[in-house]
Amino acid sequence: MRCGFCLPACPTFRETGIEAxxxxxxxxxxxxVADGLMPPDEAFEQQMNHCLGCRACEPACPADVKxxxxxxxxRDAIEDHTDxxxxxxxxxxxxxxxxxxxxxxxxxxxxGALKLYQRSGLQTxxxxxxxxxxxxxxxxxxxxxxxxxSGQGVIRRIGDRHPAKGQPIAKVGLFRGCLMDVLFTDTNVxxxxxxxxxxxxxxxxxxxxxxxxxxxxxxxxEGARKLARSNVRAFREAGVDYIVSNAGGCGxxxxxxxxxxxxxxxxxxxxxxxxxxxxxxxDLLVKFGRVPAFDRKADGEPVRITYQDxxxxxxxxxxxxAPRRLMRQVPGAEFVEMAEADRCCGSAGIYxxxxxxxxxxxLEHKMEHANATGARVLLTxxxxxxxxxxxxxxxxxxxxxxxxxxxxxxxxxxxGGR
Numbered sequence: 080m081r082c083g084f085c086l087p088a089c090p091t092f093r094e095t096g097i098e099a100x101x102x103x104x105x106x107x108x109x110x111x112v113a114d115g116l117m118p119p120d121e122a123f124e125q126q127m128n129h130c131l132g133c134r135a136c137e138p139a140c141p142a143d144v145k146x147x148x149x150x151x152x153x154r155d156a157i158e159d160h161t162d163x164x165x166x167x168x169x170x171x172x173x174x175x176x177x178x179x180x181x182x183x184x185x186x187x188x189x190x191g192a193l194k195l196y197q198r199s200g201l202q203t204x205x206x207x208x209x210x211x212x213x214x215x216x217x218x219x220x221x222x223x224x225x226x227x228x229s230g231q232g233v234i235r236r237i238g239d240r241h242p243a244k245g246q247p248i249a250k251v252g253l254f255r256g257c258l259m260d261v262l263f264t265d266t267n268v269x270x271x272x273x274x275x276x277x278x279x280x281x282x283x284x285x286x287x288x289x290x291x292x293x294x295x296x297x298x299x300x301e302g303a304r305k306l307a308r309s310n311v312r313a314f315r316e317a318g319v320d321y322i323v324s325n326a327g328g329c330g331x332x333x334x335x336x337x338x339x340x341x342x343x344x345x346x347x348x349x350x351x352x353x354x355x356x357x358x359x360x361x362d363l364l365v366k367f368g369r370v371p372a373f374d375r376k377a378d379g380e381p382v383r384i385t386y387q388d389x390x391x392x393x394x395x396x397x398x399x400x401a402p403r404r405l406m407r408q409v410p411g412a413e414f415v416e417m418a419e420a421d422r423c424c425g426s427a428g429i430y431x432x433x434x435x436x437x438x439x440x441x442l443e444h445k446m447e448h449a450n451a452t453g454a455r456v457l458l459t460x461x462x463x464x465x466x467x468x469x470x471x472x473x474x475x476x477x478x479x480x481x482x483x484x485x486x487x488x489x490x491x492x493x494x495g496g497r
Contacts, residue, residue, distance in 0.1 A: 080142040080144060082142075084140060085101060085136035085140055085144075086101045086103065087139075089102055089135065090135070090425075094437065094440055100126075102130075102136040102144075102146045106144075109149060109153050119160065124157050127154055129437065130150055131427040131430050131441075133394065134146060134395055135421070147395065151300065152300075155298045155299070176294055177302065180293065180294075181288050181306055182288075183232070183257065183288060186257050187230050187231065187232050187260075190228045190229050190232075190260075190262070191228075191229075191230025193261075194229060194230050198227075217431070220474070221466070221470065223473065224466055224469040224470050225262065226466075229260075229262075229264040231264060233267035233271070233283060236268055237271065240282055241274075241282075242275065243275055243279050246278065248279055248368060248369070249279055249280070250279070250280045250319050250320050251274055251279040251280065251281050251323050252281075252314045252319035252322045252323070253270060253274070253282070253283045253323055254290065254323065254329060254333060256290065256324075257288070257289040257290075259462055265488065266462075266487050266488055267325070269487050270360055270487050272491055273360065273491060274323065274360070274363075274364075274368070277368030284317045286309070286313040287309070287310050288309045288310060288313075290306065290310065290329040291303035291306035291339075292428065293428055293429065294306065295332055295339070300339075304339055304340060307339050307350065308346055310333070311346060311349050314353060314356075315349055319356070321356050321363060322357045323358055324357065324358070324359055324360070325360045325460070326460075327390070327391045327393075327396070328389070328391050328462075330358075330359050330391065330392060333354070334357045337353075360487060361401035361404075361460065361486065362396075362401045364401070364405065370405065371490075373490065373493040374494070375411040375493070376492070380411070381411045382411065382412055383415055383454045383455050383456075384406060384414055384457075385415050385449065385454035385456075385458070386402060386414070386457075386486075387417065387420055387424055387468055388459075389459060389461035389464050390423050391461070392460050399421070405486070406458065409490070410493075416452075417448050417454075422445065423441060424442060424445050425437070425438035426438070426463040426466065431467055442471045442475075443471075449468070449471065449472075450481075455481060456483075456484055456489065457483045458484055460485065462485070465483055465484070465485055469483045
């Protein structure tokens with residue numbers, strides 16, 4: 080198919096107007112390399128890496144082309160067959176993808192170290208002495224908007240088993256995430272509270288690991304498959320009815336474990352069992368739960384809110400209505416739809432770190448729409464989007480007038496005295 084319906088849905092094509100910056104253009108490049116018409120050189124690699132992987136092209140495609148799977152396979156082939164990285168890139172990738180993310184204990188140690196940096200005065204000293212100026216501007220910006228870190232994680236905070244309030248509906252396994260569990264521990268705790276209030280028994284398997292999304296998006300497909308097997312085993316042994324995620328990026332890769340392991344005869348059936356039970360928390364609450372009754376904020380003041388879609392939650396998990404339905408049930412909250420809320424914010428995993436210029440352009444346009452809503456609270460369903468939108472408020476908004484929060488935290492705050 081070469082119809083071009085994907086072009087206006089693609090953020091990089093919209094920014095540049097260049098055919099090669101579109102899904103159709105990138106597929107043509109992939110085919111040219113596969114057919115031997117062009118080499119997989121550095122220019123080809125750069126074009127593949129310039130894709131955000133937001134997958135907005137997929138809902139727009141009348142032929143249901145699985146572009147996300149194609150781009151991941153292309154990046155995996157690049158990693159297997161080329162060596163265009165600078166000398167220091169491979170050690171960093173090996174450390175992050177193999178020695179850090181797959182190991183929850185090491186992630187908690189990292190979280191503890193970051194907590195020490197943030198609360199011991201080292202962070203203040205680094206800023207005042209100008210040490211942070213040694214880093215690129217986009218890294219300095221990200222350091223400023225990082226949330227308070229934790230060295231504990233959700234299980235160390237509240238335990239791994241939580242009974243339902245009232246008659247139990249089902250047993251739910253919470254996917255805690257890796258970065259999510261050390262940077263957004265409170266959100267994980269609040270997720271458990273919402274689920275139990277809605278009638279779900281919650282179990283958090285301690286043997287679970289990283290979802291593998293960043294591995295898959297970065298050409299580390301075998302690493303992603305290894306993590307998938309570990310997670311499938313952990314939740315299958317737990318005997319849960321549903322697997323719930325509160326991060327759109329994690330939920331999307333979990334939902335596609337059946338594709339990730341479709342060539343693995345030993346794991347194919349279990350991966351299909353797993354993928355069929357994955358839900359975002361908003362979807363699970365709306366479809367199967369007893370949605371809690373929300374109250375006004377303690378001060379009674381009305382608040383205007385808006386919502387930025389997580390690309391992977393909307394385009395892969397095909398969930399956009401449930402978060403909005405929940406937000407509209409909060410008394411005293413006026414929901415205002417943001418123009419182009421379905422467009423990528425530029426976070427895209429670690430895209431805002433590896434492609435800061437393009438990510439910055441996309442974010443600037445996003446903030447024009449966010450500011451136009453006049454919202455006091457901007458909500459989202461993914462930690463990467465949350466950090467990116469906080470950065471947008473810092474750069475192009477007014478931090479004194481607009482707060483950025485996760486939907487789960489916003490709803491939890493309004494669960495009244497419960």
